[in-house]
Amino acid sequence: MVRSRLARLAGIRTAWRVIDDGDFFCAACGGDRCYQRLGGRRRFTVLGLPVLARGDAEPVVECVSCRGRFPLSALDEPTTTRLSVLLRDGVHTVAVALLAAGGGGAVAARRTAVESVRAAGFRDCTEERLLTLQAAMGARTLPPPAHEVREALTALAPHRAAPGRESLLLHGARIALADGPYGAEEREMLTIVGDALRLPPADTERLLAAAAQPH
Numbered sequence: 001m002v003r004s005r006l007a008r009l010a011g012i013r014t015a016w017r018v019i020d021d022g023d024f025f026c027a028a029c030g031g032d033r034c035y036q037r038l039g040g041r042r043r044f045t046v047l048g049l050p051v052l053a054r055g056d057a058e059p060v061v062e063c064v065s066c067r068g069r070f071p072l073s074a075l076d077e078p079t080t081t082r083l084s085v086l087l088r089d090g091v092h093t094v095a096v097a098l099l100a101a102g103g104g105g106a107v108a109a110r111r112t113a114v115e116s117v118r119a120a121g122f123r124d125c126t127e128e129r130l131l132t133l134q135a136a137m138g139a140r141t142l143p144p145p146a147h148e149v150r151e152a153l154t155a156l157a158p159h160r161a162a163p164g165r166e167s168l169l170l171h172g173a174r175i176a177l178a179d180g181p182y183g184a185e186e187r188e189m190l191t192i193v194g195d196a197l198r199l200p201p202a203d204t205e206r207l208l209a210a211a212a213q214p215h
Contacts, residue, residue, distance in 0.1 A: 106179030153196035
């Protein structure tokens with residue numbers, strides 16, 4: 001009881017101020033929400049009046065909806081909107097890279113690539129657009145196609161569970177197999193895709209072999 005009274009009379013209080021705001025994925029709400037990044041100054045107060053400064057408080061992220069507070073690392077988690085964009089871009093990059101590896105000459109491969117890219121969110125994707133990008137990717141040496149694939153998938157991989165990463169590899173495998181067995185360059189590109197997706201080499205080989213089996 002005495003301690004409770006003393007705590008009300010004197011103690012450390014933090015005065016928060018808004019430093020920044022934006023959108024983030026709130027783990028408590030389970031979805032995208034607005035946040036405020038708060039910085040604070042800790043003060044020793046007596047009867048509610050600040051007496052002594054006690055230094056800066058650790059910055060926090062506060063959800064505007066639920067008022068939950070989280071460490072700044074919460075901002076490292078992509079929003080669901082951002083994650084959708086990363087996935088869409090990953091599918092698109094893999095499709096173009098596989099067409100470049102296989103030459104893009106087969107109608108079946110082009111159609112499979114277009115279907116996959118449209119399903120991922122690029123509704124207005126056409127064969128002509130993919131062929132233009134494929135030609136551009138195949139023509140230049142810097143950055144090489146492998147670099148673009150790694151860049152796109154490295155940003156996505158930490159935020160996808162193993163089944164999701166495997167499905168992206170299989171997306172590339174279907175494009176490669178649409179016109180027949182894997183070519184050497186297609187196989188090499190699919191190995192790069194598996195590595196960028198943080199799949200163990202044995203799992204990549206297993207998945208590619210399974211995809212090549214007749215159904």
